[in-house]
Amino acid sequence: MDQQRYLELCEKQLANLPDYIRKFYINRQANAYSSATLYQYLQEYVRFFTWLVDEQIVAVPSIDQMPLTALEKMKLEDIELYKIFLMNKRKQNNHKLSFQAVNRSINALNALWYFLTIEAEQADGEPYFYRNVMKKVKLLKASETMATRSRHISKQLLTGEKKHDFITFMQVDYPNLLSNRQLASYKQNCERDIAICVLALATGIRLSELAQANINDLNLEQLTITVIRKGGQQDTVPIAPWSLPFLRDYCQIRKSRYLKEDNEQALFVSRYRGSAKRMSNYAIEKLVAKYSEAFGVRLTPHKFRHTLATDLMAATHSETIVATQLGQTTTQATHLYTHVVADEQRSAMDQLE
Structure with a gap:
């Protein structure tokens, strides 16, 4: 898929996401992230926000209304439940997601929380919030040794x-x-x-x-x-x-x-x-x-x-x-x-x- 097509897909995803995600997107564009990588990030945020709404962890009618306070006050238990959801998720071929795919999802969330708590800058020069629950979240370990892989x-x-x-x-x-x-x-x-x-x-x-x-x-x-x-x-x-x-x-x-x-x-x-x-x-x-x-x-x-x-x-x-x-x-x-x-x-x- 060429770059222009990825940019078009990114815009479609951004239309359904909160404004702070667009600010994250612009920040990563300015730091030369590829459009393919950014599209993968946006897909992960759609999946995560959709899960939060479906599980009634955050009470909003649609994911574009996901408030920053929900991310600021997110509990470690909720993120761990989301990891379990990913670990049990089935692909079209009925296989479970690989540990690498689960870790990509967690890394995408890590990038978002890092932006919101460290990199983002509001009018007063401060980030959106300071509590970063993702610092407590561990990646999955490989299910096979390097030699086996x-x-x-x-x-x-x-x-x-x-x-x-x-x-x-x-x-x-x-x-x-x-x-x-x-x-x-x-x-x-x-x-x-x-x-x-x-x-x-x-x-x-x-x-x-x-x-x-x-x-x-x-x-x-x-x-x-x-x-x-x-x-x-x-x-x-x-x-x-x-x-x-x-x-x-x-x-x-x-x-x-x-x-x-x-x-x-x-x-x-x-x-x-x-x-x-x-x-x-x-x-x-x-x-x-x-x-x-x-x-x-x-x-x-x-x-x-x-x-x-x-x-x-x-x-x-x-x-x-x-x-x-x-x-x-x-x-x-x-x-x-x-x-x-x-x-x-x-x-x-x-x-x-």
Whole structure:
């Protein structure tokens, strides 16, 4: 989904929320939060306020009338009951929410209370209130060890030669699965589709960074791409050399095949009603799912990010290098890749005679 669509969805959500939520939204916009992240926050506040009304914890006719005093005087017991509600909530597939999803909800509430008690400023220079019940709320602990999670993830990665097998499949085998009509569309877009997957696998950049990249951000001579990281910071990311032929192939046909007379700066574009259009996050996700499903395992651009991180950890054994490549400010998240590499090392040792 592209940025403009997220902005439209945010406005729809804000129309049903109290005015102080809009002030929170403006504050986060000013601090370069992505529209996708802000939309997720707003969804969480709608869900929480709706629960407060449905459970008659706050007696208001609609969530847009949720008073600040209700948040100021919120009891720890009420937040704990909401956590239990989330832990037992069922998704469309009848599975319960993961502990990560529950923690995202709690973190969203943490952000709101922090804004209201610390960051917000009224006419007198003071925040809305000072009591922050969320300081007493603990996040859920992982229901599985990092090593167990890493083993689950490693089965869904294209590490080592598997990524080259996948790209070869896209080039050679995938066309044989198509009808004549599908084949025409494939021939139109194959260089672009391969370049998208290759760039994700060769850099580990996020889906949003991939979709928002412009043609001038890609430097094939220096093998780098400039992206805007979370928080609005610009970063120049190295690209693995094996990707160069595929990226060159796409760049050579991009203008003649897609742009015509258009002046679209987006790196990855599609033809829509005769004109070029930047590919959305959703379009890229759908593209990756289509090819990977045919390959035998449904993948996402985020799994490509995991793949790069795992390969880089295996090559460098440096959490700092991996964190820097991924645009992470700490090495906390990179412990996962240490476990994945350890699993691969154990597997290799088991094969020795």
